[in-house]
Amino acid sequence: MKSLKLIGLAFGASVALSTAAFADDLTIAVAGPMTGTESAFGRQMKNGADLAVADLNAAGGVAGKKLVLDAEDDACDPKQARSVAEKIAGAKIPFVAGHFCSSSSIPASEAYADGNVLQITPASTNPLFTERKLWNVARVCGRDDQQGLIAAQYIAKNFKGKNVAILNDKTTYGKGLADETKKALNKAGITEKLNESYNKGDKDFNAIVSRLKKENIDLVYVGGYHQEAGLILRQMRDQGMKTVLMSGDALADKEYASITGPAGEGTLFTFGPDPRNKPSAKKIVEAFKAKGIDPEGYTLYTYAAMQVWSQAVKKAGTTDAKKVMETIKAGKWDTVLGPLEYDAKGDIKQIDYVVYKWDAKGGYAELNANGT
Amino acid sequence: MDYFAQQLINGLVLGSIYGLIAIGYTMVYGIVGMINFAHGDIFMIGGFIALITFLLLVSLGLTAIPLILLLVLLVAMAVTALYGWTVERIAYRPLRHSFRLAPMLSAIGMSFVLTNYSQVAQGARVKPVPPIITGGYTLHEGAEGFAVQLSNMQIMVVLVTIVLLAMFTWLVSRTRLGRDMRACEQDQTMAALLGVDVDRTISMTFVIGAALASVAGMMYLLYYGQVDFNMGFVAGIKAFTAAVLGGIGSLPGAVLGGLAIGLIETFWSAYFSVEYKDVAAFSILIIVLIFMPTGLLGRPEVEKV
Numbered sequence: 077m078k079s080l081k082l083i084g085l086a087f088g089a090s091v092a093l094s095t096a097a098f099a100d101d102l103t104i105a106v107a108g109p110m111t112g113t114e115s116a117f118g119r120q121m122k123n124g125a126d127l128a129v130a131d132l133n134a135a136g137g138v139a140g141k142k143l144v145l146d147a148e149d150d151a152c153d154p155k156q157a158r159s160v161a162e163k164i165a166g167a168k169i170p171f172v173a174g175h176f177c178s179s180s181s182i183p184a185s186e187a188y189a190d191g192n193v194l195q196i197t198p199a200s201t202n203p204l205f206t207e208r209k210l211w212n213v214a215r216v217c218g219r220d221d222q223q224g225l226i227a228a229q230y231i232a233k234n235f236k237g238k239n240v241a242i243l244n245d246k247t248t249y250g251k252g253l254a255d256e257t258k259k260a261l262n263k264a265g266i267t268e269k270l271n272e273s274y275n276k277g278d279k280d281f282n283a284i285v286s287r288l289k290k291e292n293i294d295l296v297y298v299g300g301y302h303q304e305a306g307l308i309l310r311q312m313r314d315q316g317m318k319t320v321l322m323s324g325d326a327l328a329d330k331e332y333a334s335i336t337g338p339a340g341e342g343t344l345f346t347f348g349p350d351p352r353n354k355p356s357a358k359k360i361v362e363a364f365k366a367k368g369i370d371p372e373g374y375t376l377y378t379y380a381a382m383q384v385w386s387q388a389v390k391k392a393g394t395t396d397a398k399k400v401m402e403t404i405k406a407g408k409w410d411t412v413l414g415p416l417e418y419d420a421k422g423d424i425k426q427i428d429y430v431v432y433k434w435d436a437k438g439g440y441a442e443l444n445a446n447g448t
Numbered sequence: 449m450d451y452f453a454q455q456l457i458n459g460l461v462l463g464s465i466y467g468l469i470a471i472g473y474t475m476v477y478g479i480v481g482m483i484n485f486a487h488g489d490i491f492m493i494g495g496f497i498a499l500i501t502f503l504l505l506v507s508l509g510l511t512a513i514p515l516i517l518l519l520v521l522l523v524a525m526a527v528t529a530l531y532g533w534t535v536e537r538i539a540y541r542p543l544r545h546s547f548r549l550a551p552m553l554s555a556i557g558m559s560f561v562l563t564n565y566s567q568v569a570q571g572a573r574v575k576p577v578p579p580i581i582t583g584g585y586t587l588h589e590g591a592e593g594f595a596v597q598l599s600n601m602q603i604m605v606v607l608v609t610i611v612l613l614a615m616f617t618w619l620v621s622r623t624r625l626g627r628d629m630r631a632c633e634q635d636q637t638m639a640a641l642l643g644v645d646v647d648r649t650i651s652m653t654f655v656i657g658a659a660l661a662s663v664a665g666m667m668y669l670l671y672y673g674q675v676d677f678n679m680g681f682v683a684g685i686k687a688f689t690a691a692v693l694g695g696i697g698s699l700p701g702a703v704l705g706g707l708a709i710g711l712i713e714t715f716w717s718a719y720f721s722v723e724y725k726d727v728a729a730f731s732i733l734i735i736v737l738i739f740m741p742t743g744l745l746g747r748p749e750v751e752k753v
Contacts, residue, residue, distance in 0.1 A: 111572040113676065246723075272722045277682060279672045280465075282458035283717035283725075290451045290594055303574050303674070310579070310673060315454070315597045316586065335674055337578040 102141035102395065104129070104385075105164045106378065107157070107174030107184070108199075110149035113277075113303060116329050116373075117176045121198060122147050123369050124378030125173055127360070138386045139395050150184070152177040157184040165191020170395045173381040176374070178202030179248035185213050194397040196385060198377035201325060202252045206421040212397060214404060214422035216380045216413060218429050220249075223324055223346045224256030226429040230344070231295060231322070232264040238294035241270035243284070243308070245300035250276070253324045254299025269293065276304060285311045288319060298323040305343075306335030313339040320344060328373045333438035341436040348413070348428045349442060351376040357412045380411035450590040454597065455718040456711075461602045463710025464609040465671065467703035468664035469687035470694070471612060472657040475620075478697035479629045479653045485555040486535055487661060488684015489562035494528040494662025495675035496566060499575055502669075513580065524666050525659040532658020535562075536651055544650075559680070567677040574676045581670060605667050612663060613703050616656075620699065629653060693733050695746020704744055709733075 106125035110118040129145045132138055148164060150157035157180030164172055165187055171194045175181045181200035188195045189212045197205065197215045201223060206213055231240060240261065244254035251273070258268060269291045272284060285308065288296055296312075296319055298305045309321045320342060327345035336343070352361050357376055364371040371379075384404060389395055392403040405418045417425045432440045469491050476484045501523040505516050539554040584599030620626040628649045631639035640646045668683070669675050686709060687702075694705025709729050716728040736744070 111567065113572070113574060113678070115572040274722050275726070277678075279668075279674075279679075280458075280462050282462065283455060283714040284722050286451065286454045286458060287718060289454070306576075307672060307674075314584065314599050314601075316584075316595055331574065331576065334576040334578070335574070337673075339579070 100142055101144045102138060103144045103146050103167065103169050104382075105146040105148055105169050105172040105174070107148040107150055107160050107164065107172055107180075108176040109152040109180075110147065112151035112153070114152040114176060114301065116331050117199065118149065120371075120373045120375040121173065121176060121378040123364070124198070124371065124375040125382060127364060127367070128379045128382035131360075131363075132382065132386050138389050139393075148174070150175050150177075150180045152180055154179050154183045157181070158187055160184065161187035161193075162191070164188070165193050169193060170397050170400075171196075171385050173198055173378050173385075175200065177247070177249060178205060178252065181205050182208075182248065185210055188212055192397050194385065194401055196381040198381045199325075199374045200249075202248050203256075204248070204252070206423050209421075212401060214384070214401070214418060216377050216384060216411070216416060216424065217325075217374075218348060218427065219423060220253045220324070221256045221260075222427050223429050224253060224258075225260045226427075226431065227257050227297065227322060227324070227346050228260030228264055228266075230346075230431045231261060231297070232266055235295045235320075236266075239292050240266060240268045241272075241288055241291065241293040241296045242268045243271075243296060243298045243300070244273045245276040245298075245304055246273045247276055247300070249324075249326070250298075250300040252299070254297065257297055257299065268297075274300075274304065276300065278304065279307060281308045281311050282315070284308075285315055285317070288312065289315055289317050293319050295320045295322055301326045302329050302332040303335065306332050306340070309336050309343060310339060327434075328432070328440070330372065330438065333434060336434075338436045340434045340438070343434040344443075345432050345434075345440075346429045347432050348377075349430050351380075351413050354412070354414055356410075356414045360412050376412050380413045380416070383411045384409045384416060450588055450594045450596050451718070453588070454594075455714055457596070457598055457602065458718075459711035459714030460707065461605050461671075461710070462714055463707035464606050464703075465664070465668060465706070466683075466686050466690045466710050467706025468605075468609050468612065468667060469661065469683055470690040470702035470706045471616060471699060472660040472664070473684075473687055474691040474694070474696055474699060474702040475616065475660070476653055476657045477691070478620075478699075479633050480540075480650055481633070482540070482551050483555065483688070483696075484654075484657070485552065485684070485688075486539075486558040486562060487657065488680035488682075488687065489559045489566075490528060490532055490535070490658045490680075491661040491665045491668075491683060491687075492566065492675065492677065492680030493531050493562060494524055494658070494665030495669045495679065496570060496575070496665075497527045497662065498524040498666040498669050499577060499675055502577065502580075517580075521663065521666060524662040528662030528665070529655045529659045531562075532654045532656075532661075533651055535658075536654035540654075541647070541650075559684075563677055563680065570677060572677065574674050576674045577669060579673060601671050605671055608663065608667055609703060612660065613699060616660070617699050619656075625649070625652060689730070689733055693736060693743055695743030697747070698743070698745040701743060701745035708744070 108118040108121040129143045148160045150160050161184035176199045178200040181197045189210050201220045203219050244251045322344040325347045328347045388400045388403040392399045409416045431443045434440045501520045539558045540551045543550040581601045587596040589595045628644045632649050690705035691702045694701030712729045713725045716725045
């Protein structure tokens with residue numbers, strides 16, 4: 077790589093030095109929040125992408141070329157996501173695994189569509205991502221309406237006749253998730269006693285917590301990220317409340333437990349069945365562990381996004397984004413998450429959510445069918 | 449009634465946190481006549497130093513919580529004060545005789561420098577600490593099962609605010625240093641002619657302001673259980689607003705302004721909607737400033753000739 081760069085430089089300063097200049101390399105991108113408050117997830121994505129690229133290269137590369145990974149940072153900021161997307165499209169990169177935040181993935185996807193870039197998100201669960209009839213988008217995770225449905229089913233079964241409140245953080249992800257859950261709950265005959273929103277980045281939730289206390293809320297559903305959910309829980313416990321907190325896939329990060337301490341015990345959230353436990357993932361999980369990385373959260377999802385793309389490229393015999401996407405939607409892909417099949421919108425056909433519970437030791441486990 | 453009492457507690461504690469940060473703001477303004485926009489970031493630095501010291505002490509095997517807290521407080525105040533001194537030396541002193549806006553602009557620059565510095569040095573992740581001061585009291589158990597809770601941490605936040613306010617009011621009005629500060633505030637040239645070391649006094653003001661910010665940072669860390677590189681911005685804006693509302697330059701005004709904003713936000717969230725709490729707080733700020741342009745406890749500015 078270093079010698080290639082030197083050769084590239086030797087071609088003269090007038091030639092713009094871009095990675096696409098090397099005939100033997102194929103650059104693909106991973107884009108997510110590498111900095112900022114969601115950077116924990118960005119790092120999971122980067123870990124997954126790094127190993128996927130290394131494994132694909134070890135197996136002879138893709139389309140006869142060696143893969144080079146370009147990691148881009150959107151800081152979970154829609155504006156920055158858009159400019160990252162334009163940069164990737166401008167560099168003629170054919171594939172991006174990203175982004176993390178739905179509010180980033182959605183504006184970025186339009187720039188990718190214009191620039192002929194295929195986008196598979198490992199993590200963005202907002203329905204809108206695939207509902208806008210863009211040709212270039214797909215995901216390896218589920219959707220918030222499925223997630224909300226699973227959450228609502230759980231609440232309807234275990235909290236029938238109890239008081240339920242819904243909060244959201246006004247972000248695309250948080251509000252979307254809260255709205256879908258509310259819809260499904262109302263359909264199941266449960267009306268929430270309180271539906272409020274807060275600002276992402278707030279630290280003091282005592283006022284709203286006291287309101288929950290006054291309404292005798294037994295379960296509060298939070299559509300939002302783990303920092304705020306963690307603080308809400310901590311402040312609920314400080315005010316002597318035993319209310320159960322339930323949320324979505326954003327709580328699948330160890331940071332949640334370090335914010336709440338042992339008080340986080342009993343917190344519920346919906347997430348895909350832990351990919352680390354799937355037989356299809358055994359070998360790759362070991363490879364991660366050998367490198368000292370725990371492939372938690374979205375690590376394996378990002379790995380799977382890379383697998384779907386590389387297998388489809390192999391089958392299609394081209395890296396042309398449009399052809400590869402057609403191939404993806406027509407085929408069945410063998411990934412670390414198990415076999416994946418796609419519908420015409422780019423969503424996976426499997427409903428891939430279960431309810432998890434945090435324990436007192438800072439870990440989480442899938443609930444069994446009895447809800448315990 | 450119980451609900452009202454609980455929200456009153458929530459509001460008072462939130463307001464105390466704002467007030468704690470605002471004291472430092474207003475102190476620097478009162479003496480130097482400049483808005484130190486980097487104050488919020490010094491507060492953030494204070495929080496980080498408290499966190500680092502805390503983790504260091506725990507890893508050294510200390511277990512006595514009161515001793516740890518005292519050591520953390522002292523180290524955080526000392527190191528953050530050093531930051532305050534350095535910032536003043538690098539960014540403000542060379543511009544002291546420049547036009548009025550220059551130090552303010554360099555303060556905004558300094559704010560960016562500090563934010564990015566801690567992002568690079570400490571990483572972008574939120575840094576949590578497990579709850580350290582736990583426990584509390586149930587003040588009143590209502591008929592419908594609504595219990596009014598007051599945690600030890602909340603008591604501590606309010607007490608620290610009161611103690612610091614008293615201490616610094618005393619410092620400014622009763623000590624030699626305070627007299628020098630007030631002299632510098634009125635007329636720096638005249639103060640210098642009468643033998644006051646102006647540079648040293650202003651340096652001391654920033655050092656004290658930074659030490660105050662570090663106490664606020666530590667309380668914030670203990671109360672909310674986390675710090676991140678970005679927390680100085682919002683906290684700084686709220687505290688600045690509190691200082692203006694209370695009458696910038698007045699120490700009791702800063703705490704009063706902080707309490708007012710904390711209570712407005714809390715009661716608005718409690719009885720109306722959480723969504724518009726900031727709108728409510730700032731609307732009231734505007735209304736107050738229309739009728740009382742110098743804030744609640746501010747003195748009218750005397751134009752210096």
